[in-house]
Amino acid sequence: MHAIKNVLILGSGTMGMQIGFLCAAAGHDVIIYDAFDQALVNAQDRLRKVADSLIAHNRVDQDQADKGILRIKFTSDAVLAGKNADLMNESVPEDPKLKAKVFSQFNKICPEHTLFTTNTSTLVPSMIADATGRPDRFAALHFHDCSITNIVDVMPHSGTSKQTLDTILGFCKSIKQYPIELKKEQHGYVFNTLLTELLGAALSLASGQVASYEDVDRAWMGIMRTHAGPFGIMDSIGLETVYKATDYWAAKTNNAKGKQNADFLKTFVEKGNLGMKTGKGFYQYPDPAFLKPDFLEGIH
Numbered sequence: 001m002h003a004i005k006n007v008l009i010l011g012s013g014t015m016g017m018q019i020g021f022l023c024a025a026a027g028h029d030v031i032i033y034d035a036f037d038q039a040l041v042n043a044q045d046r047l048r049k050v051a052d053s054l055i056a057h058n059r060v061d062q063d064q065a066d067k068g069i070l071r072i073k074f075t076s077d078a079v080l081a082g083k084n085a086d087l088m089n090e091s092v093p094e095d096p097k098l099k100a101k102v103f104s105q106f107n108k109i110c111p112e113h114t115l116f117t118t119n120t121s122t123l124v125p126s127m128i129a130d131a132t133g134r135p136d137r138f139a140a141l142h143f144h145d146c147s148i149t150n151i152v153d154v155m156p157h158s159g160t161s162k163q164t165l166d167t168i169l170g171f172c173k174s175i176k177q178y179p180i181e182l183k184k185e186q187h188g189y190v191f192n193t194l195l196t197e198l199l200g201a202a203l204s205l206a207s208g209q210v211a212s213y214e215d216v217d218r219a220w221m222g223i224m225r226t227h228a229g230p231f232g233i234m235d236s237i238g239l240e241t242v243y244k245a246t247d248y249w250a251a252k253t254n255n256a257k258g259k260q261n262a263d264f265l266k267t268f269v270e271k272g273n274l275g276m277k278t279g280k281g282f283y284q285y286p287d288p289a290f291l292k293p294d295f296l297e298g299i300h
């Protein structure tokens with residue numbers, strides 16, 4: 001198995017930029033490929049901001065960032081991008097057909113030894129494995145917001161070789177990320193599986209009028225000692241995103257409780273109260289009630 005030196009990132013959007021920078025700051029040579037020249041122009045403009053954000057969160061220091069920036073190249077030339085890659089991480093939009101297309105494209109370009117990984121949030125690797133043309137050298141390697149956490153998910157499919165898995169786990173350590181290794185495929189990995197259940201339960205309590213959403217958050221925050229409860233978290237995700245996912249799964253599984261939760265969220269979405277980004281959701285921003293000392297008065 002080749003040592004991982006050259007990293008290819010597919011997609012220069014939000015995640016591709018963070019992941020590419022993280023790898024470069026850790027000492028890897030990185031090529032960021034995008035099919036759209038304008039996306040690459042925007043990405044190059046954003047590179048310093050991405051670096052500053054990771055420095056501000058103590059993920060990298062100034063010296064690592066400065067040296068890392070010099071190790072990143074941007075291109076829309078697929079052959080140039082792929083010809084020397086040891087590991088590729090794909091961050092194109094969350095569309096299984098598009099992902100299959102780009103993996104198949106790069107299978108023809110990349111050397112035999114190149115390991116392919118996907119940063120998909122919701123799919124599982126077996127859905128794309130055949131299209132990669134190298135299913136034994138393919139797994140999910142999924143990052144969260146790299147400025148706030150060093151937790152990554154490593155999820156093989158049943159055809160991923162042990163050598164591939166071991167190399168990806170070693171690669172995670174080389175870029176100072178802590179890999180959560182999934183032993184079998186799971187939509188949403190570990191964290192989103194937990195979060196989905198938590199948010200669903202919180203919504204059921206409020207939509208079923210068992211407790212107010214403020215009290216649901218109080219219960220969670222007061223006992224778990226966290227800075228936000230499930231409704232505060234939904235405000236930061238964006239209520240239309242939570243609504244769409246809740247509505248989709250309620251319809252797909254014919255789930256009456258899920259439908260009740262979706263209808264509850266819809267009342268906020270229809271008013272344009274989408275959460276933090278619109279200044280109003282369950283709470284008002286920039287100073288939401290749950291961050292004020294009196295929110296948990298009597299508990300502390």
Ligand SMILES: NC(=O)c1ccc[n+]([C@@H]2O[C@H](COP(=O)([O-])OP(=O)(O)OC[C@H]3O[C@@H](n4cnc5c(N)ncnc54)[C@H](O)[C@@H]3O)[C@@H](O)[C@H]2O)c1
Pocket residue numbers: 010011012013014015016033034035036039090091092093094095098102119120121122143144145
């Ligand atoms: N945004 C997040 O918080 C987050 C977190 C974890 C994982 N993800 C996953 O990462 C992936 C990318 O998400 P994002 O938020 O970075 O998306 P994004 O929309 O910010 O970026 C996608 C990029 O892919 C490029 N692209 C489109 N078609 C392409 C093609 N054929 N070849 C190469 N590049 C192409 C676009 O030009 C764009 O620059 C998705 O699968 C998403 O589920 C996102």
